[in-house]
Structures are given as structure tokens and as C-alpha cells.
Amino acid sequence: MASLYDMSVPIYTQALKNTLAFLKKGEAWCKDNGHPVEKLLEGKLAEDMKPLPFQICTISNTAKLTCVRIAGTENDPWEDNETTFEQLYERITKTIKFLEKVKPEDFAGKEQSQVVMKTGVGDFKFTGLSYLQSFALPNFFFHEMAAYAILRNQGVPIGKFDYLGSAGQDAEKVQTS
Secondary structure, three states: OOOHHHHHHHHHHHHHHHHHHHHHHHHHHHHOOOOOOOHHHHOOOOOOOOOOHHHHHHHHHHHHHHHHHHHHHOOOOOOOOOOOHHHHHHHHHHHHHHHOOOOOHHHHOOOOOEEEEEEEEEEEEEEEEHHHHHHHHHHHHHHHHHHHHHHHOOOOOOHHHHHHHHHHHOOOOOOOO
16 A cells, blocks of 8 residues: 555645646746736636635645645644745745655654644644645645646646646557557
8 A cells, every 4th residue: 555645745736836837837828919818817717716826835735735734744823925926936936845855754654643623613633644645635626726727827838748647658658459
């Protein structure tokens, strides 16, 4: 069975790199097509939805807090106040650097450790494994997909392999007949 580290840190890191790449494509598309970058940054899919920067801050926080809550990594609180592409790029890069400091042994034996997640609607208790599987990973990918979908909805020409990044290219192509 894969370790908690293997199921989180490398996956988050790759997804954050993919997100950074498709955000950069979105910004470049705006500049190349006279589309206001502010419209893309303010983009959302529904009226009651949070805009693009919120989605990026949420994936950053989810990745970071997985390490804090399960592995006991010291938290480094960051303000969620990014409003420009450059700030979003910096946020993603800072998150990747945070993840690079976390070691597999920090997660070792934490599958059944209690994780308490405090929210505005109450506290939720998990084991390390159930937190990762039932909240952290789904939450991360929900918000990453929302960011991707906002760009697509605004007309940015990105596709599935932009979302998957090198994950879609690392597999060996099989000859079919």
C-alpha cells in the first residue's frame, strides 16, 4: 500500500505545477487576445461561487494543511489576499517549496492518528488516512478543477492534458491493433 506521503505530497506537487502552467497559459491568452486579465481573475462559474484567486488559495491551503494536520509539520500561516497572476504564481511556488521540506518519515505511522479540522460550521474528526482520502484530496481536486473550469469558461484554450500535465505524458504509449 502507498504511504500517506506518497498519496499526498508528490500528487499535490505535480498538480500545483500543472496549475501553475495552465494559469500561465491563461494569462498569456489574455494578453494575446486583448481579454482583460481582471475578467479572468474575477471569473467564476456560478454567481454564488468564489473567483479564481480563491480556488488557488484553497488548493495551496489544502496541500499545506494536509502536512500540518497529518504529519505535524509546523504551519506557516499565509494571508489569502492574492489578486494578480504574479501573486498567484508566487503562492503556488511558495506552496511547492513548503511541500519540498516535508519528508516521508513525517507521515510514517500516522494513518490512524486523530486529525481534527476546525471550521466555521464545527469541528470534524478523522483519522489521518480518512482525512486524506475523504476530505483533503477531494477538496484539493475540486478547487483545482474549478480553477481550470473558470479558465475554460472564459475561453482559454486549455485541455485535459494541460490539467493532467506531465502525468498524462509519463505513461508509456501502448501499440494497439
